Amino acid sequence: MAPSTMKQWVVESKEKDFDGLVYKDAPVPKVGESEVLVKLHAASLNYRDLIIPKGQYPFPSNFPVVPGSDGAGEVVEVGSKVTDFKKGDRVATVFNQGHQYGPVNIAASHTGLGGVLDGTLREYGVFSASGLVKAPKNLNALESSTLTCAALTAWNALYGLKPLKPGQVVLVQGTGGVSMFGLQFAKAAGATVIATTSSAAKAEKLKELGADHIINYRQDTNWGETARKLTPEGEGVDHILEVGGPGTLAQSFKAIKYEGLISVIGFIGDGTGQDQPTILDALSNICTVRGVYVGSKELMQDMIRAIEANDIHPVVDEKVFTLDQTRKAYEHMWGQNHFGKLTIKIN
Template identity: 40%
Template sequence: MKAWQIENSFGLENLHIKEVAYPKLQNGQVLIKMAACSLNYRDLVTVAGAYGKTVKTPLVPCSDGVGTVVEQGPNATRFPIGTRISPIFFPHWIDGAATPYVLPDALGGAYDGTLAQYMAVDEKACVMVPDHLTDVQAASLPCAALTAWSALFEQADLNSSDSLVIQGTGGVALFALLFAKAVGAQVLITSSSDQKLAMAKELGADHTVNYYDNPNWRNEVKSVWSEGADHIIELGGAQTLEQSIRSVRIGGHISLIGVLTGTNTSSIPLPLILMRNIRIQGVTVGSRSAFERMNDFIREHKITPVIDRTFNFNEVPSAFKYLESGQHFGKVCIEL
């Protein structure tokens, strides 16, 4: 079978399509014929060799994908042949809180990922996907969607009376927007692109701010909600965290998800966090049980992921370059 693999050295120039051995099923595993994959910023970092010590070569990258069960290994009974399923991001995180056992091992990092024609996966590390989604749409769920879901509903309790600030228009951001509007929350979204902000408006965003035109966007947040927002999806990192802290209300909640502007900062206003009872919560994807709860929500509300562009299996390097360019609005996907 064919798979995209980093064989010896990291770097996109070293990601090549290879003929690799067909998976042999172990006890409790299922064989998935992959139909589609989607890319995350984390995949760019992994291929570049900057994700951490758990990532070794050779490696099949990418965590997100969907396919159909075509074979069951010994004692595998959860999914009949023909069932459409996705592997989960953290194969050992089934339920409850994260532990050292379930983190940081993840698909496309510590383990071979989804950029292959077939995958052998423990059946306990998979979920069924909503029937109303296409393969490409379903492939976008395991990382970006579940991260947004965990931030809003597993580690917080977003409801219709709440206000939410979302930074950017990437995968996590747009899933957060879709989920928030499904429960009736008010949403302000930021971007450097007026075109992307207009598209976010079409998806239901109530307020938009171009942070190039308004670099102190916290003032815009306070002009909409004088006491500050209830929740903030913090995706920027070092250069945006201070503004998030100054934009959230007393007792508010900041979901720290991304570090797109860097990992170091010297201007975190610690007294504000203390005096205003602000909760900052790191978010790292989620468990299988959370994935299943999210899928029930997606089914109930008939939510459709935003797909920017789909590449074919022979165009994987081009897909990575397109993601890196930042032109996308929504998910960048691979169709097998």
């Protein structure tokens, strides 16, 4: 039986720093007939989690809200109408709880965990049975907790619109969660991977993960042209996981192949003082530019089958925080001191 009370984090308000984050006691939520009570064992952070309390998130959010979209744990109780899960099942959360199949719509975009709905930075959570998936058999809880947002976003970028084919070229930017998953998924598919980074130490880790070519973007500010030259006959890159936004998009246009796909995922790069591309650059470079907002439960289940079949293990930062250290984890990640996914051990 679950206890009657638990610890949880709450974003109570938007603040300049993380002062709106509060750690408090709360009652363990009750299970409805179509719901599942999960004892959460781990959670992981995304850039999104950092900007919600800062009031910079461009998608729907409510306050107060329990933060965190990404979580993994164990089923401890199920409602009377639940047939997909049973006590003891290992599960992971779905990002937009209402996004079950096909393209995202406005209604589904208003069901984000940790933004609109209470998320995973707590000891226990009640979720709709449709808002969970069975965790991969080959992953532990910390690893499974990284799949909800970053992994599914990378999978959607590579398979949601124009599925990646063996022998194609993928460019990933930096060493954050989406880029690391993109690298691993691309290598498993038989693609060539070009990765950009800012340091020799991170370059070594990228090599270990199988990156075929590595470009230091601080040393080579025209890395888009360099990436293009690394592709067969200099035609350009088939898929780009664009996480920098204003600071990197101009170079992505230089690297992309005719009929290639630029998946716009983030906006962490600083574009100050740069000439910004316009939408007409998609025409002059004959490519598709697509915004990616995570993905559906159906797509997540496809991804999990691939993770199990290829025994893919997420890149988890060696520093693991505990639930009570969550604010320190936010500050650690904001300082870009992590490599891969930053995780929080809960139970």
